[in-house]
Amino acid sequence: MIKQTSISLAQQASKSMTKSIPPVTLTYKNMLKDPSVKYKPFKGPVLTNRKWPNNTIKKAPRWLSTDLRDGNQSLPDPMNVEQKKEYFHKLVDLGFKEIEVAFPSASQTDFDFTRYAVENAPDDVSIQALTQSREHLIRRTIDSLRGAKRATVHTYLATSDMFREIVFNMSQEEAIEKAVETTKLVRELTKDDPSTAGTYWSYEFSPETFSDTPMDFAVKICEAVKEAWEPTESNPIIFNLPATVEMATPNVYADQIEYFINNITEREKICVSTHNHNDRGCAVAATELALLAGADRVEGCVFGNGERTGNVDLVTLALNLYTQGIPPNLDFSDISSVLDVVERCNKIPVSPRAPYGGDLVVCAFSGSHQDAIKKGFALQEKYNKEHNTDTKNSQWRIPYLPLDPKDIGRDYEAVIRVNSQSGKGGTAWVILRSLGLDLPRPMQIEFSAQVQEAADALKRELQPKGIIELFKKTYNFENPSIKNSINLINYNVEKDPQNPEKRIFIGQVEVNGKTTDFKGVGNGPISSLIDAFSQLLNVKLGVANYTEHSIGSGSRTQAASFIQITYMNDSTNEAATKWGVGIHEDVSEASIKAIFTTVNNLISSGDIVVPEI
Template identity: 70%
Template structure:
């Protein structure tokens, strides 16, 4: 037993202060201080040398989905026939060529669905069924598959010392005899039966608990099964080597696979399949290392459903290959619809942080992450224009669009987000690439707003906040509008702008000087409002391309009522097909926002100017 002391800070809501609670001593009564007295490390196979560490995955394996069998039997509420049908067709659409559909001898529901799969499977899809090594169950299983274009019988027998002694009280010799007898019966009822010649019959044998079986015995029993089946190079026998219980690190599973691959005879007539479970959380790693070690096929479930901690997640294994430039030969272009089917039929949600499939795995809330992603996308466009099409975006190993997700979900904004997050949303929603200073200012506004609400802000909320704060294109406040203007050159550095504006239904003449149209208009509005206004920053960029191109202008103005007042700042934005018009809209957007947020009195402005009726 060992103890640990914690000092806990508690918040006092009445006094808005924290107080220290006296130390609490917690005693761990169940976990052992020395677990070696109860648990021992797994004894790995003896390997004088191993080749798998130097290999890479260069091609996709054969895939088998066992969602409808192994995955279904793990559900508290198994799928009904209609749900299995929907799931089956989704698997076919994704591209699975081997599907384990049921345990047909276990129930009438499974038998009936097997018949549906047989009658509706494409000609290049193999329907596989699992069966225990018992004569009457094998006969029932063969009956369910009769008439299929391609069918596979999958038998299994526990081979680990623990299962043979504790569960079955069976010697190694008895286990081999039973496995061979089952194989011979399957052969007699399938490929040796003249009435079954219309079907391409395949056979799969699993030394169950292979991960905990002495590898020498796994090879021995599989040799006996292979001899009884007599496979060919064209139609190899499948030896499924399952980590029924994940009992060791993935590298040990790879050693077991490589040992088996090197010691089984007639390797060209054998397909080695992995079937990893996730007891230690290493199912994907074990599968990938198993492929390096010589495995030819992968069994698993979509998003990793399965008994206990689940089977290997086939989506993760496949898309891991995809991000390394290897086609998995499975199509996850519309991962959203796949998630909908899986969640509806399994009645189990896909975890928000599940690789590739989770709602949050392509989302960044952290300010530093958001800034890196935003910069990555900007540089990606430049690289593409230069002919470099390789994907290089920080924090995003996969382009979300490849699996049917849009970029709107890549960056999501809460009180922890930085300037890049809010700026990204505005860029995606409005096409506006905000100047850096404007990004910083707006991100602070967004953070304060999110913090006050205590929640994540949706894109629509951020966009609406931006439009309100910066009087986007004069859509919120429009006290003054420019009716007409003319700019004349006085000398090389000075321009005079004359024009008319409309204020509260009246037309007022304006005049101002500057070194260009922008400064001249700002000076004219300063004179009109009796407020000292200056240009602190200006930026512009194009939105879109071709005939739909528009200009976006940003103006950062300073203003103060008189020389004693502290200088204030205000951003505004204008958008138009014409660059000059966009600049004018940005200035008016800013000035109208200044009027809206200060005590400038428009009636007093009108009284001091020569005005006519509009």
Template identity: 70%
Template sequence: MFKRTVAAFAQNVGKTIPPVKLGYKNMLKDPSKKYKPFAAVNIPHRQWPDNRITKAPRWLSTDLRDGNQSLPDPMSVEQKKEYFHKLIEIGFKEIEVSFPSASQTDFDFTRYAVENAPEDVSIQCLVQSREHLIKRTVEALSGAKRATVHTYLATSDMFRDIVFNMSKEEAIKKAVEATRLVRKLTKDDPSQSATLWTYQFSPETFSDTPVEFAVEICEAVKAAWEPTEENPIIFNLPATVEMSTPNNYADQIEYFSTHITEREKVCISTHAHNDRGCGVAASELGLLAGADRVEGCLFGNGERTGNVDLVTVALNMYTQGVSPNLDFSDINSVVEVVERCNKIPVSPRAPYGGDLVVCAFSGSHQDAIKKGFALQEKRRAQGEEEWRIPYLPLDPKDVGRDYEAVIRVNSQSGKGGAAWIILRSLGLDLPRNLQMEFSGVVQDKADSLGRELKSQEITELFKETYNYNDNIRSISLIDSNVVKEDKERRTLTGQVEINGQVYDIQGSGNGPLSALVDAMSNLLNVRLGIANYTEHALGSGSATQAASFIHLAYRRDSDNEKVYRWGVGVSEDVGDATTRAVFSAINTIIQSGDVSLPEKSTKASGSA
């Protein structure tokens, strides 16, 4: 497609291109005539901007109810069971499982949840404020150790006027009647005493409800239920439709929190939808404003644009040093269950859980991460535990991911990316010049394939390109001996084998390495020079090895051009690692055809 576009463009070079017409069609040039700005709450001395989240809220997962009802293909009973147990495994103590009055399937699953929930997990069900539906819901929850009946009623002017044609007075009356019925059937019924009954009421849509009326109707509901400090009533204040910026939602929460009476007997719960893409921010600011509880779904499933993503809210706290009391140590298994049961993929860019969120392709990002890990290891060795890595606010290992996925390499990646892969796979901390050279090799390979390279492919490409540990041998060292001639000179004598033939070698230099390179120069009739040499320890303790890198320079026979070749050697012995690096480079030179092997042996075969 791109090539066709370029070809078409080339054909039109020099031709007149009609101007692009800019203007409005369906979108209005002045949208203020159609859409009115949100009417903010007047709080002249708001407190929430100065607050901080210092502890985990109560959490409620509504994946099995709000999340499930929004799926094009709702979960089967078996899928709901799998999801339910995963939620318990994560640590949710409050789970909204269904709308049991809606279908026999939901009723049956509610019974399963009641019979299989741990003693400290409360099962919650949603129901409309209608008598026969409430009775059916209580029937479904009967026998639970902990149960919450959740009723709701439209309180916003828009919903009351357009959907239900209900006055404020009628709304209050209906909400109180529903509350009294739930009370009669649950906590006031001696036959239900084995269950700890909690009541939740949602003024819907709270985000579009005058806050004064939201307080008024909730006061009436509270009086009808008569909560206690030990078992407070839950007022869920949903942003059923996200109407404005998160600060306005926080103002609404703070107003409610500071105006509802008997605040110690009230649990304020947020239920933010994501219509404006700000569900996480709204929930977090809602907690600052006084909310005690957060309702939502894993990875933000739900009606329209979804509910708030509980994974993000929880791990946002975690990365600020606050335990969320939810366990995402194996986030990949959570993603698998969510995708399998919802039949909707988790976005690769979903915060914390997406496949790509801990990955860096950019060269500058990769370089920063690589350096960050190097310093992190030094700090850890000194007893420091604070996590400080550029571009990674969360240690991937905390959520069950390894560091191999942190840096991924494609044609856009720089030297740091490929170097990181080699460091993680082979333990080799490549010299800067070698990093730069190898990144070009990797980019060329990625370009030729037209895709990202996998870690294993990069590792194999490195071994092949630099004849790692002298795996490909045209020439090998049999033995050698170094003699100290004076303070500055060393002489090396020895034998090498080429194609079954043994050759004597001799050279001199200011040390064993330079003497060996000189000896090989004499044998191959090419002047080899050491452009760069470095080494480092690999591993620790009894498993420590040495890694050596040598950069040899020489002039090619065919055109006398100066050429450089790297060699890499690893061994338990430093000297052996250096020798392997030298022969790694020399064998690469021979394989390239840049120099010629000697024609005949200077020593009879087998005479060594």
């Protein structure tokens, strides 16, 4: 006996689809099918009781901008002196208290600019200069810093096995000896030299390629440098622990920072600094996790310029703190001016998608995004009005926007931009922000279709000006005269003597240069006016939708009235509708204006024909 089985239509379809789709086999041209033969996973330090995952960032770190040194050296066309001066003063205006300005021993230009920075820096700004661990270069660097109120000498030495063995052919012991020798020379020429007593000298040592250095050796070499420098709690030594090359996931870098902090002695005499590059695209995340692990200071560049994929972006880090309610101690109130200086001096454009600063990051093109943003603004404005709250200081709760664009000098007009992918929310936002008109939902749907059609035809984004022009044309808005228009001369609305619940609209209109009486009956001013038009034009008109709202406040308040009129289309002999809007100080006048505007639009478009008077 054959056992029969029942298979559902869905199962049959699934089997059919499975059979019809051939298996996909990847063919590698240059990439290895098994990359493990060439690349090995990075092994970080083993922490049995890591603390950083449970920590939170509660304050801003010390910031150092290295735009003028690390950033500048990575430019295809480095900045000239005038550009470096402009950039330097912008960094000071933004609030940076530590600025690495140059590699003074590299060229006369860098030396001269360091002197300019020393002579023009505010008293509370520390000028930092980088030098290699060679005596004549160290002396030249310190000469460039003489007379500064605050100065930091920054030396470095590669400590990873790969760099020591491949680049420098140096053992760990030789590396420690070199680092100590350099530190002692810097100390002799700065804080131990009575002739430089007017300068507050700081010292920074970077075990370059820290992220690829055995952690025990990183601690060992820094201990030796610390002993040679003899820091104090009031003037700690700066140990900069750079991810010169980003080697692994951000959590591994955080483990490395925590390991270093747990194993270095005299932690109170040390400032732990980070300097993250972005090879894996994780520099911001790695830096934030390093702060959780106990780092005190961050080095980076504005908008992340730097070698290869760049240094960590200080704008992103600072504004990430800001949106968590933490003062970043940097002022990006005018982000556009920062973009202008950075792009002009670096001669490299900032990505339009760069967090916070990019041209497009506060813009929404998607219809669903636009609708959510529009609703968010409406609710926030309502809340602020009901609670008499200052808009600038009220809690920010707008979908898709983690930061109030106005806090960084951006206007709300740029928040929503309209193209063929946009929906009713985007179009309605532009009309609301530009004209003050909060379009009814059915009108939003109708007009957004017009906008999408126009954007498709132009094959580009529609600017607000173009949307406003299309709105005015589509709805005959603020058009003082159109062809064959009907103009109201005078009117009065009275009670119907035969039926007190009814109203009579009585007036005179001008039609094609001729004056005629104008009369209709209805339940109120609107319905009686619609009836008057129906009799005048010999077309049955009706009201499908009516809504109104106020514009402005106080003595300057106006009323906006929206009306959707039903009519019989003469060309198709089918029922149709047309929206219109009117604005006036008086609500009744606004509604009358909306009706006249809509009817005249129907006449102008040929949907209704005006009979001979």
